[in-house]
Amino acid sequence: MTTDAAASVIVQIGRGPTGTALARQLLPALPAGTRYIVLDRDPVAPHLAFGTEEPTHLLNTRAAKSSLNLADPDELSRWLTENAEGATDSVPEFPARALFGRYVRDMFDVAVKQAAEARVQVDVRQEEAVRVAADGGRWRVSCGSGRSFDADQVVICPGMLTQSEPYPELTGHPGYFTDPWRLPALPADAGVAVIGTRLTAIDTFLALTARGHRGPVRLVSRSGRLPRLRGPETTAPVPNVERCMRAAADAGVLRLADFGRALMADIEAASATPPDWSEVRDCGPTTRDMLAAELAEVAAGGERGWQQVVNGASPMLLPAWQLLAEADRTEFFAEWLTPLLVHGAPIPVDTARRVLAGMDAGLLSVDGGLREVRWAADVFEVVTEAARYEADVVINATGAGTDVAALRAEPLLADMLDEGLLTPHPHGGVRIDVSTFAPLDAAGIPVRGIHVVGDLARGAVLVTNDVIALSFQAVLVATAMRANSEAGVHIS
Structure with a gap:
């Protein structure tokens, strides 16, 4: 076994969209001389859903809402314009997933180039990390090949995990x-x-x-x-939700019923006709006529008050989830997760x-x-x-997995669970300190020098598969890691 070590080393595990968003936030702020090692089983792969070359596989969010840079929401649209295959090509409103995968790879390459100019050494390795263990005040990341890397900080962003096997x-x-x-x-x-x-x-x-x-x-x-179908990105006022959130912040806890009533009140106020609330959970499978009617509604520019309110309230989902009582979180996953995904993750x-x-x-x-x-x-x-x-x-085709079985299907995560560096979250992913995205051990104490980002944080932050949400996560994690670097944090 060979070992690479350096005075200031960060190891990032995974370089899909989540890992790219993180690298773009973190690399520009690192001091010259830092070594940044990126480990990935296939570092040039488009990664899962973005590896498809099928042109009908589209992002379900518009290009204007899919930039990996929160400070530059038009970045993807510009990239699409610059990389159009023909001079007359127009920028697609909903880009193909394959195009988004190319954009992600290009942005990672740009971040690496900028880091090199700032004398930060980025080393991308085709390696599968299988173990992270404490070693003399640092972390040692061991790979399946036998190689290992000593690091001051480790960030784990494996992206989408395979769904655990239902059958x-x-x-x-x-x-x-x-x-x-x-x-x-x-x-x-x-x-x-x-x-x-x-x-x-x-x-x-x-x-x-x-x-x-x-x-x-x-x-x-x-x-x-x-x-449901994605309509215009317009928003409606959400005064009831805002009042509910202020009251919950003052009380230190949010009740799901209160948030639901506030959301319903705002949707009713934004709707020309009273909503049929029985449809939210109990309308049954989507039929041909239901889909055709919604297509006609969108094509006619029909009023979609519910979607405008969902758009307006979406920035409050993260703070709402943090304030929600644990019993209500359990109720949400049992009763309301499917309606949220149906309405909150619409298709083009x-x-x-x-x-x-x-x-x-x-x-x-x-x-x-x-x-x-x-x-x-x-x-x-x-x-x-x-x-x-x-x-x-x-x-x-049930999508990404975040339960314990899905975590244990990954050798690295299974080992970290066994060693107590990660503990499962009851609602998916692993338990984390939301202020730093450090995992919590069995005693609920943050594990210093390790961070997780992406689907692994699902139970703690709820929304992890939205480009804006994962980019926001990247900002939070990069901020915490910079603070650790400046403070010279050690794990012991």
Whole structure:
């Protein structure tokens, strides 16, 4: 085993969008002579969802809302203009995920170049970190290759983790696939069941249709709800939410019911017609007619008070989550997470049109009430509350994982859990000190010199898959790490 050590070393594990956002914030503020080591299993890979080359796989946020630099919200739009393949190309309102992946890689390269000019040495290594352990007042990061790196600070930003396996008894079956982003060639006429009805599942359907798949595709989940459509980015006043938050700050605690009533009051005030609140949780699976009606509403520029209020209230989600009582957090995940994702992570109109076309062609259907998926002799059976369907192929497209099983699927995180450097958060990811993003040990004490960012912070900050949210996380983590560097923090 070889060891690299230096007087002032930071090791960053992971360099996807989250790691890039962090490096861009941290590198410019580091003193000359600092060594910044970036470890990644594949440092030039676009990383998961942004590795897809399918042009119909779009970001679900507009380019104007997807800059990795909070201080420069137009950066992505400028990059798209500068990198247009033809002189007449217009900047896409919702860029392809592959384009965003290229933008991320370019911004990382720019950050490295600027760091070199400031005499900060950035060393990108194709290595898989498998262990972080205390060693003489510093941290030693060990890799699968046998190489190790001593560091004063370590930041862990692995990005999206693979969802834990919901049907372990199907693992290894030749017709069952757990990675929707890297599907092999499938029989064109195969009946396909896609587990999930949100963004990843929709992208899976689009990828299949782009290949010329002719067999029926069924998206199925417990709720059967597709995401709503993204309308204009306009906002509505949220005075009731603001009053509720001020009262909660004074009291030191927020009740979910109070926040919900305030949000409903603001939506009612912003809506021309009274909302049907029964639709939020109980309208059942998304039907062809529901999707067509919403497309027509958006195309006509119809009033969408609920979305304007969601847009206006979104900056308050992080402070609201910090004030929320623990029992109410549990209730939120059990009862309200799906409605939040359906309404708060909408899809572009172009994506919805493709979904509707698939429904109209008889290629796509959506079902709720999922209970079980099993192999029955020669075919998969998908069992819902209302029916039983057969499928030749099943694809798990339930999205990123943040539960303990997903954490333990990563050797590094499993080892850190075993060593007590990380402790699971009951609502996903690991427990952290929100002011520094340092993980908490079993006694609730921040582990000095280690930071986590991205999906690992899910339970503590709630929103981790939004570009603006992860960029804000990067600012907070970079600020804490700079303070540690200036104070000469040691782990002992």
